[in-house]
Amino acid sequence: MTAPLRIVFMGTPDFAVPSLQALLDSPDDVIGVVCQPDRKKGRGRKLMPPPVKQLAEAAGLPIFQPESIKTDEFFTTIEQLNPDLMVVVAYGKILPSRVLRYPRLGTINVHGSLLPKYRGAAPIQWAVMNGDPETGVTIMQMDEGMDTGDILYPVKLPVTREDTAGTMFDKLSELGGKALATAIEQLKQGNLTPVPQDEAQASHAPMLKKEQGHLDWSLQAETLHSLIRGLDPWPSAYGFLNDKRFRFFSPEVVNKQATEPPGTIALADSSGLLIATATDYLRIREIQPEGKKRMPVQDCLNGLRITPGDQFV
Template identity: 65%
Template sequence: MTSPLRILFMGTPQFAVPSLQALLDGPDEVVAAVCRTDSPQGRGQKCCQPPVKSLAACAGIPVLQPESIRTDAFFETVQAFQPDLAVVVAYGKILPGRLLRLPRLGTVNVHGSLLPKYRGAAPVQRALINGEEATGVTIMQMDEGIDTGDILLPAQLRIEDNDTAGSLADKLAKLGSEALIEAVELLKAGRLKAVKQDHAQASAAPMLGKEEGHIDWSRPASELHCLIRGLDPWPSAYGFLGGRRFRFFQPQTVPGEAATAPGTICRADCGGILIACGKDCLLIKEIQPEGKRRMDIQACICGMKLPLGERFT
């Protein structure tokens, strides 16, 4: 019987929580959790602690929130925990080589794509935006590149037609936690085989920018359907009507050539807003007018007019 591993966990957002919980529920010992510093959030800019910090604190695990992970002081602090393995899940910073190599078994990462596709900060969103039919998670042996390390264990997941970046991230977080536990058990048994990535097949998943959400209605409805879902909940897709910004959610592609200019409101009732696109139409089920909360279309049209024939720009 193998001895329990001493594991250093590094992660920050909700995506990392299922993996940390799975490790806490398992036979190994999480000796410390490292996450980003508390940050202001929401309209009131209230300072909030990261989800990983909340879970670790509740479990009585020491929490480290360094301003920099590249200092000698932080390295020595981590070294004192004598970790056998480090696990990184959406920590949010590039780790220096000496930190990656500190644990005797190295450092593994739970990445939200099937590598080498979608290396980078937004793999979940980019897979949706690009209309992928499937994605997954990869347990990877980390090196000093950006998601370039050897593949240890992949796990695939089908993308559903109504998935958003939020719902898909939740599914992948759960899948990642399950794959992580399997990988750790295989690693302890000496049965985890590292496979080099085919760098020729790599694609990038750069961080999202708010400007990417500004909808070009001349594009096909099928592409906009993917874009809106990929940007939900953040930064969200939007257009303007009468100088006012509207954010769009829960799209549905409606086949049939639009007889009006792209962006034109063809219908607005309790079933949704039908908007002409470059090809086919898009039915929007939820909307968020500027200065208002996100709401279903029925609530929206009860409070404001969305005139037929007007165009979102």
């Protein structure tokens, strides 16, 4: 039986929580947790701890929240902790080389895509937006590049037609924790073979911008179906009707050739809004009128006048 590893965990948001929990449930020792500083959130601008800190506090772990990890002070902290391995999951900042390479087993990362596809900040959203039938998580050995390190352990997961970026975030977060536990066990047994990434297959997943949510109804229904799901919950897909913004959710492709101009509402009833695209129709089953909450289309129709012939722009 191998000795427990001394592990430093670096992560910040909800996505990283199942991975930290997987380490806490393992025979290895989490000797320290590094996360981003507390930030002000909400209307009251109250200082809130990140989700990883909340779990670390509950587990009684030493917590470090440096404003910068590129200082001699932080490197000294890592030296004093003397980890065998560092695990990074959505920490939020690029790690300097001397920190990455300090542990004897290096630093590994849980990334929310099947690398080398979708390197970058928003891999889950782009996989859904592009209509990929599957995605997954990759346990990788970190290097100085942006998600360019050797692949250690990839795990695939199908994307259903009802999945959104939000649902896939939850699924991949849980999958990441399970994959991490398996990968570390194999690493301890010497059964992980690093595989260099194929640069010819690499693609990037940059952070999304709010304006990417403004839909172009002259696109095909299938393309819009993927975009709306990939933009849910943020920044969300939207359009304008009578100068008011409407956000769209829960789309469904209706395979019937559209005869109206793109963006035109062909039908508005309890089943949703049937909207013309470049090809077929797209049914929107949930909507969020400006200044209101997300709701089923039927509820919206009870309070707002939306009729066939109206056109979203």
